[in-house]
Amino acid sequence: MTAQTTPTTDRTRLLELIRELAVVHERVTLSSGVEADYYIDLRRITLHHEASVLVGRVMLQLLDDAGIAFEAAGGLTMGADPVGTAVMHAAARAGRPIDAFVVRKTQKTHGMGRQVEGPDVSGRPVVVLEDTSTTGGSALAAVEGVRRAGGDVRAVAVIVDRDTGSKERIESEAGVPYLFAFGKDELGLA
DSSP states (O other), rough: OOTTTTHHHHHHHHHHHIIIEEOOOHHHHHHHHEESSSSTTTTTTTTSTTHHHHHHHHHHHHHHTTTTOEEEEEEEEESHHHHHHHHHHHHHHTTTOOEEEESSSSSOOOOOOSSEEEEEOTTTTEEEEEESSSSSSHHHHHHHHHHHHTTTEEEEEEEESSSHHHHHHHHHHHSSSEEEEEGGGGTTTT
């Protein structure tokens, strides 16, 4: 962070960008099959030149504030890929060695046959990331894949929580804390 940025200013600016660029007001069917009157297209944020930097800093701060110690971060491809990369880069700028990883939907049947790509997660404390969550299904699939690869999942963290039961489901089924940077109420969504 530069002298002009603080965790509060980072969070405030990221919220502004999410409201401006990512919230789409129209009827959509989400990947979970659930219909909604709005869509939060966080790829417009995680792949944006300014917002992606803020995503890394805000998510790293969220995890630090919760006391989550971890060595690697990632999640189910594709929504989590830029989030994990942003956290890795934010950590590197802060002098912290945090790796990123990608969890495939299914294990490869060729090459090394891995489901979790990147530096090995076996025996390491990790966090599973996601851009947003409706049912928790993607995050739970990532947790399962990481655990099969030997990773010690410490938490699941998302940028935006839609307040549709993901927190309760993930905490119950995965047995780890579920953290989020922003709730849908902060985005002006009821």
